Every structure is written in structure tokens, then in C-alpha cells.
Amino acid sequence: MITVSLDAMGGDEGPAVVIPGAAKALERYPDVRFIIYGIESQCLPVLERFPKLQAASRFEACEIAVRMDDKPSQALRKGRWRSSMWKAIEAVKSGEADVCVSAGNTGALMAMSKFCLRTMANIERPAIAAIWPTLKGESIVLDVGATVGADAQQLIDFSVMGAAMARALFGVKRPTVGLLNIGVEEIKGQEEVKEAGRLLREAKFLDLDYHGFVEGDDLGKGIVDVVVTEGFAGNIALKTAEGTARQIASYLKSAMSRTWRAKIGYMFARDAFQRLKEKMDPRRGNGGVFLGLNGIVIKSHGGTDVEGFAAAVEVGLDMARNDLRKKIEADLNLYHARRAPALARAEAAI
Structure with a gap:
């Protein structure tokens, strides 16, 4: 219970x-x-x-x-x-x-x-994770509003926590993780994001597969299990997606009631429109998780x-x-236990 x-x-x-x-x-x-x-x-x-x-x-x-x-x-x-x-x-x-x-x-x-x-x-800083509907099912997007601005290490922490959440909810053994950026090329974006991308590529000890950079129009495609960003961009993306869903629903409702032919067509396709309405309903994804x-x-x-x-x-x-809490804690502990020897080897090489 x-x-x-x-x-x-x-x-x-x-x-x-x-x-x-x-x-x-x-x-x-x-x-x-x-x-x-x-x-x-x-x-x-x-x-x-x-x-x-x-x-x-x-x-x-x-x-x-x-x-x-x-x-x-x-x-x-x-x-x-x-x-x-x-x-x-x-x-x-x-x-x-x-x-x-x-x-x-x-x-x-x-x-x-x-x-x-x-x-x-x-x-250092918690994140708010949202469950995001996609063409392939659902993804996890974080942070969507807790942390405005994030350095490279915080973005990596978000990646580890998001992957643990995906593992717990979706049953994926090695979740795919992408960093939200203004382009997929490695030379694009803020320095913090590029540095986080470099560190994620080199961190072979993580229990996740780093996909690389993803753009805003990739969010709904479901190409990765977890999309990581800082809270300012994440919150704008979330509110934009919800507003767009309501806008399209309003357009459809207006179009279906405009003429008698449209009304008849709606009667024949009512079930399909109902499924579309349920899929686009932003209320279904309500509830951000503090990680x-x-x-x-x-x-x-x-x-x-x-x-x-x-x-x-x-x-x-x-x-x-x-x-979820215990699984995230276990993943974080494992990450830091594996990270310490990797840092020691890097310092020794210098």
C-alpha cells in the first residue's frame, strides 16, 4: 500500500x-x-x-x-x-x-x-524530470524548471539520474541519453554543454549510451530515452509543447465544426479524433518529478x-x-565509485 x-x-x-x-x-x-x-x-x-x-x-x-x-x-x-x-x-x-x-x-x-x-x-542541485510523449512512446526530459543554468558536471549528474529513472520506469537496461543543443554538431552550443558532451563520450564506465546532441524538433521523435538540458531551456520547451498541443486541438475543433461536410466527416472519424485528442492532451503528462x-x-x-x-x-x-529514489541513489553511488579511479588515471597521465 x-x-x-x-x-x-x-x-x-x-x-x-x-x-x-x-x-x-x-x-x-x-x-x-x-x-x-x-x-x-x-x-x-x-x-x-x-x-x-x-x-x-x-x-x-x-x-x-x-x-x-x-x-x-x-x-x-x-x-x-x-x-x-x-x-x-x-x-x-x-x-x-x-x-x-x-x-x-x-x-x-x-x-x-x-x-x-x-x-x-x-x-549539488536537484532537477525536475518530465515524462514526454513521443512518436515511439515516452521519453524523460530534465531539467524542466528547477535549475536555471547548469555546468558540465551538473548536466552529467542529470544524465545519470535521468537514466536511472528510465531504467526504473521503462525497463531499459542501458538508456540512451542526449544533450539538448542548438545543433547536432560537436562545435555548436554553449561551452558547458560541449564540455558535458565530451565527458559523456569519454565516460565509458557509465551505465548508459550517450547518443550525442539532440535538437528541439527531436524531442517528440523519441530518438533517445532521456533528454538532458538546464532548467531555463527545458521549461520553455515544456511550455511550448503544451501550448502547441492546445493550439492544434483548437484548430482541429474549429475545422471540424466549420461546415456540415466537416461535421459529417467528424462523425465517421470520431474514434480516431478521440484517440488523437487523448494523445495530445497535456494533462496526461502532468507531474514533474524532483530528482x-x-x-x-x-x-x-x-x-x-x-x-x-x-x-x-x-x-x-x-x-x-x-x-525510484533507491535506484537513483544506487546509480549515483556506482557512477562516483567508478569515476574516482578514472580521474586518478587521468591525473597520473598528466
Whole structure:
């Protein structure tokens, strides 16, 4: 049985989306249990509408909620110990919950998660990993918003963590990894990216296959299992892909209702359009995973709806079932154990 701690006050709509989203996830996974943290006067009236969720949950009242526009430092000062966000994270640290899910302020959630759970050994900065739909299935893209700017070593750390996640979720023994760049040629890109590419090519001791550089239009092709970038570019790529999916869906809806012939054609092809709609629905990929922490934290989009939040909970369940944290920790330990002799040999050669 997996227990999920929820920050009920997170997101644009707070309990109005979080609690029904949890109820929807419970319908699909009846064995899950929840600990819901929130302001009592706002949460309990909503929770009472879902008796099955109420029976499978424990509610914990909190004094304050972290606002979506709070600065991370501000949220840490006023929200530690008392906020729904902190309490939900702390439940993972104490072992009461296996995973925390929040749609709250990303910067505050990352700051609190890092402060409460701490990063794994040799990890300076955590990353947010997203599961990305592709023509071949799914890939993992990281970082999509936690770290703005990253040096070569951090990009390698992201590669190791992303490969461990792909191994856990997709069952791939040696995941393929690519670095997102402005071109596939080795001479192109920022110095940090080129240096990370060189180090990955030379690191034969890694349990992954380095593909090389990939471009933005390769993200949806699924040519690699893991795409690695820093958080600024990754977040823009994610938001652009989601916006494009909604734009195309809007175009299709408008075209199918424009003339009576189009409406008749839609009636005959309704099943195909429904499958296309489901494939392009950005809510299905909602839920970024914080990698590099001593605990599993899932970040849902703040503006998502009930279906989207349920998807974020389900991502968390997948991470917990696959024991993601321990697998990442094992891969990182193996990487650094193999890296030390390689560095020693390189220094001796000099």
C-alpha cells in the first residue's frame, strides 16, 4: 500500500482541484492512501463530498498556505513547520508517506524540499524530470524548471539520474541519453554543454549510451530515452509543447465544426479524433518529478484541472512502486565509485 501526502492548498484552485483529483486517482488505484494537509475551513467541505476518499484519507489541519507568488525565501521563513506544503514534504521525510504531491509555487516547493529532505550525496542541485510523449512512446526530459543554468558536471549528474529513472520506469537496461543543443554538431552550443558532451563520450564506465546532441524538433521523435538540458531551456520547451498541443486541438475543433461536410466527416472519424485528442492532451503528462532528493516529490502544474492533478498523483504512484529514489541513489553511488579511479588515471597521465 502506497501513501501519498497532498498539499491541498497548492495550485490556482487549491482544494477545489486537489481533493477531487485525489478522488479520481483513488477510483483508478483503490489501494492508495492519502494524508491531506490544508486549512480546515477550506478543505473539509470539499472532502465531505467524496466519502470514499474521506475513508481512505487522514486530514491534518495547517495554519497557513504558501501563495503562488511567494518568493522561495519568503515561503521558507513563514511557511516552515506551519504550512500545508512543508507538512506534506515532511511526511515523506518521516516515512509517513511514500511520495508528496503539490501543485503549489515551484520555487517554494523546491526550496522546502531541498531544505527538508536534503539532496543525495554528490548532488549539488536537484532537477525536475518530465515524462514526454513521443512518436515511439515516452521519453524523460530534465531539467524542466528547477535549475536555471547548469555546468558540465551538473548536466552529467542529470544524465545519470535521468537514466536511472528510465531504467526504473521503462525497463531499459542501458538508456540512451542526449544533450539538448542548438545543433547536432560537436562545435555548436554553449561551452558547458560541449564540455558535458565530451565527458559523456569519454565516460565509458557509465551505465548508459550517450547518443550525442539532440535538437528541439527531436524531442517528440523519441530518438533517445532521456533528454538532458538546464532548467531555463527545458521549461520553455515544456511550455511550448503544451501550448502547441492546445493550439492544434483548437484548430482541429474549429475545422471540424466549420461546415456540415466537416461535421459529417467528424462523425465517421470520431474514434480516431478521440484517440488523437487523448494523445495530445497535456494533462496526461502532468507531474514533474524532483530528482536528486532523499525522497519523492511530484510537482503538478498550478493551473491544472481535476484530471491533470489525478495524473500527477499517478506519476507519484509509479515512482514509489518502482522504488525510484533507491535506484537513483544506487546509480549515483556506482557512477562516483567508478569515476574516482578514472580521474586518478587521468591525473597520473598528466
